[in-house]
Amino acid sequence: MRTRTILYTGKGGVGKTSVAACTGRACASSGLRTLVISTDPAHSLSESLCEEVGGTPTRVSPRLWGQEVDAQAELERHWSGVQQWLGELLIDCAPTGETLRLLSFPDVARWWIQKVFPLERQILAAARPIAASVLDIPLPGHAVFADIHRLSENMIAMNEILRDHELCTVRLVMNPDKMVIGEAMRTFTYLNLYGYLADAVVVNRVFPAEVGDYFAAWRTLQEEHLELVRSAFAPVPVLCAPYFEQEVVGGEMLDRLATALFAQHNPAAVLHDAPVQKIEMLDGGARLRLELPFSRKSEISLKQRGLELIVGVDGQRRTIALPTALAALRATQASFEDGALEVSFDAR
Structure with a gap:
C-alpha cells in the first residue's frame, strides 16, 4: 500500500496546524496509520494535539504520530560540507512563500544537475587561482557541491512524489477575509503552474448564524466572501468550519473541527482530481x-x-x-x- 500525502498550506495564522491535526486524528480513527508533520518554523503542533512531539515521529495515540521538523538540526546533520564553508546561513521563512519556494525548487535543481554539476571540477580549477587573488574567503570545495548535489537529487525525488496526483494533493487553508482569499487565489495559480493538484479549499473560522448582533455585519461580509470562494475555486470542493466558542486544542475540539470539515467527505480521499x-x-x-x-x-x-x-x-x-x-x-x-x-x- 502506497502512502497518501496531503499538504496543508496558507497564510500564517489561518489554522493550518489545527486543520492538519484534526485530519490526522480523523484518518487514524478510520484505521489508517497516520503521521502529521509540521514544517512551520513557529511550531504549534504539540500545543494543538496537547501532546509533546519532537523532531522524530512521536506516538500521540493509536495509529497517530506527530513530528515537528527542526530545520536547524536537519541542516547540521546533512550539510556538513556547506557548514565548513559558510560562517552563517540566514533563512527567512513565511508559510505560503516558503511552500512556493519549496515546490518550485526542483525545476531549478534539475538545471543545476544537468548543466553545472558535470562541469564542477573544471569550473573550480579555472576559478580558484583568480579567486585567491581577489577574495578573502576560499571557493567552495567538492564537499559543498556534494551536499548541494545530494539535496538537489532528494528534492527532485520528493517532487516526483508530490506530483503524483493519485496519492498527493495540496489543500489551501484560509479565513473568509478579503486579503487572505487574495493570497490563496495567487497560491492556487502557482500550484497549477508547478503541476501540483489542489483537491480542496478549507475556509476556517466562519461565524455561525447564532453569532449575535455584535458580529452580524461581519458575518454578512463573510457570507459575501464565501460566495466569492465557492465561485472562484469551483469545481474544487470548499470545506467550511465554524468559529468555535473556544480554542481548537486537544482531542475533543480537534474532533469537532474534523466533523465540521469532513461531514460529507472522506478526509483521506482525493476530493478533486481534474488534471492541471x-x-x-x-x-x-x-x-x-x-x-x-x-x-x-x-x-x-x-x-x-x-x-x-x-x-x-x-x-x-x-x-x-x-x-x-x-x-x-x-x-x-x-x-x-x-x-x-x-x-x-x-x-x-
Missing part, C-alpha cells in the same frame, strides 16, 4: 493545456528552448520538460481563455 496539465498529440502537431486560474493574460510569458517550455506568471517561472515526441515541433501559437493556457506546437 495535459498534452494532446494531433496530426502533424501537438497541444499543451495548462490551467492557470486567476491569472491575467498580461502576466503570462512563454519561451521555448529545445524540449523545454518556460512559462512565467507574475514573477513565478516553471520549466516544463516536453516529451521527446515534440522534438521536431516548435511552439507556434498560444491562447489564454477561461483560466487556461493553450500552446500549439507544429512542425519546424
Whole structure:
C-alpha cells in the first residue's frame, strides 16, 4: 500500500496546524496509520494535539504520530560540507512563500544537475587561482557541491512524489477575509503552474448564524466572501468550519473541527482530481493545456528552448520538460481563455 500525502498550506495564522491535526486524528480513527508533520518554523503542533512531539515521529495515540521538523538540526546533520564553508546561513521563512519556494525548487535543481554539476571540477580549477587573488574567503570545495548535489537529487525525488496526483494533493487553508482569499487565489495559480493538484479549499473560522448582533455585519461580509470562494475555486470542493466558542486544542475540539470539515467527505480521499496539465498529440502537431486560474493574460510569458517550455506568471517561472515526441515541433501559437493556457506546437 502506497502512502497518501496531503499538504496543508496558507497564510500564517489561518489554522493550518489545527486543520492538519484534526485530519490526522480523523484518518487514524478510520484505521489508517497516520503521521502529521509540521514544517512551520513557529511550531504549534504539540500545543494543538496537547501532546509533546519532537523532531522524530512521536506516538500521540493509536495509529497517530506527530513530528515537528527542526530545520536547524536537519541542516547540521546533512550539510556538513556547506557548514565548513559558510560562517552563517540566514533563512527567512513565511508559510505560503516558503511552500512556493519549496515546490518550485526542483525545476531549478534539475538545471543545476544537468548543466553545472558535470562541469564542477573544471569550473573550480579555472576559478580558484583568480579567486585567491581577489577574495578573502576560499571557493567552495567538492564537499559543498556534494551536499548541494545530494539535496538537489532528494528534492527532485520528493517532487516526483508530490506530483503524483493519485496519492498527493495540496489543500489551501484560509479565513473568509478579503486579503487572505487574495493570497490563496495567487497560491492556487502557482500550484497549477508547478503541476501540483489542489483537491480542496478549507475556509476556517466562519461565524455561525447564532453569532449575535455584535458580529452580524461581519458575518454578512463573510457570507459575501464565501460566495466569492465557492465561485472562484469551483469545481474544487470548499470545506467550511465554524468559529468555535473556544480554542481548537486537544482531542475533543480537534474532533469537532474534523466533523465540521469532513461531514460529507472522506478526509483521506482525493476530493478533486481534474488534471492541471495535459498534452494532446494531433496530426502533424501537438497541444499543451495548462490551467492557470486567476491569472491575467498580461502576466503570462512563454519561451521555448529545445524540449523545454518556460512559462512565467507574475514573477513565478516553471520549466516544463516536453516529451521527446515534440522534438521536431516548435511552439507556434498560444491562447489564454477561461483560466487556461493553450500552446500549439507544429512542425519546424
